[in-house]
Amino acid sequence: MTAPMRRSVVQPAVKGATAARVDSLPLDPPPFYLEREIRLPSSGLGISSVLPGLIILLGVRALLPGNITEIPSLFLLMVISLVVGSSYFAARFLAYWAVWLRVTRRHVPVNGIHPAARGELPRNGFLLVLLAPVCTVMPITWAALRGEAGFGPELWLAVAVMASISLRDLRAACRVLSIKSSYWIKETRFGLDVLKPVQEP
Numbered sequence: 778m779t780a781p782m783r784r785s786v787v788q789p790a791v792k793g794a795t796a797a798r799v800d801s802l803p804l805d806p807p808p809f810y811l812e813r814e815i816r817l818p819s820s821g822l823g824i825s826s827v828l829p830g831l832i833i834l835l836g837v838r839a840l841l842p843g844n845i846t847e848i849p850s851l852f853l854l855m856v857i858s859l860v861v862g863s864s865y866f867a868a869r870f871l872a873y874w875a876v877w878l879r880v881t882r883r884h885v886p887v888n889g890i891h892p893a894a895r896g897e898l899p900r901n902g903f904l905l906v907l908l909a910p911v912c913t914v915m916p917i918t919w920a921a922l923r924g925e926a927g928f929g930p931e932l933w934l935a936v937a938v939m940a941s942i943s944l945r946d947l948r949a950a951c952r953v954l955s956i957k958s959s960y961w962i963k964e965t966r967f968g969l970d971v972l973k974p975v976q977e978p
Contacts, residue, residue, distance in 0.1 A: 808974060809892070809897070809972035810973045811971075812972060814965075814971070816967055817952075817969065853931070854931070857934055862942055865939065865942050865943065868910040872905060876898055876902040879902070880898060892974065899959075899962075903964075908946075911946070915936075915939050918935045919935070959973075960973055961973075
């Protein structure tokens with residue numbers, strides 16, 4: 778069996794350093810091995826993201842036609858979509874930084890490099906970041922719209938928007954659950970890097 782591939786830590790170039798001395802920078806060796814990569818679909822406006830929302834809205838229309846007596850204005854629906862989407866990403870951002878700050882205080886540097894130096898998180902902390910927006914924003918939105926408009930288009934639009942936005946994170950959470958708790962995760966533009974600590978407990 779071949780040895781696992783080491784994950785290089787990319788750092789800004791030091792002023793005056795030459796390309797020949799990149800390998801001798803004080804940030805080598807890295808604190809992780811790259812165990813594997815998990816590819817995830819793009820979080821853009823693809824059909825895979827829109828489909829859950831369309832299914833929810835069509836299902837509501839088919840099952841509860843009598844409850845939808847008036848369609849709100851387009852402006853109101855756009856505002857609801859914007860607020861729900863912004864709240865989701867704000868909750869995710871705050872959850873990430875709360876977890877990252879906690880990690881930086883609890884873990885010590887390895888070979889002079891902190892494990893979270895490039896945004897890496899332990900598996901359980903990364904799971905918390907993925908699930909925090911769904912577990913917080915969705916109940917709050919549901920309670921707010923349920924009290925104001927009942928089970929109307931506004932509420933189901935919010936559910937549809939949340940389902941569409943959170944699809945990628947929920948897929949990632951399902952994949953991360955099968956990873957050992959001692960591993961760390963780094964999110965990339967293509968998916969996730971699964972990182973095995975050099976000094977694994």
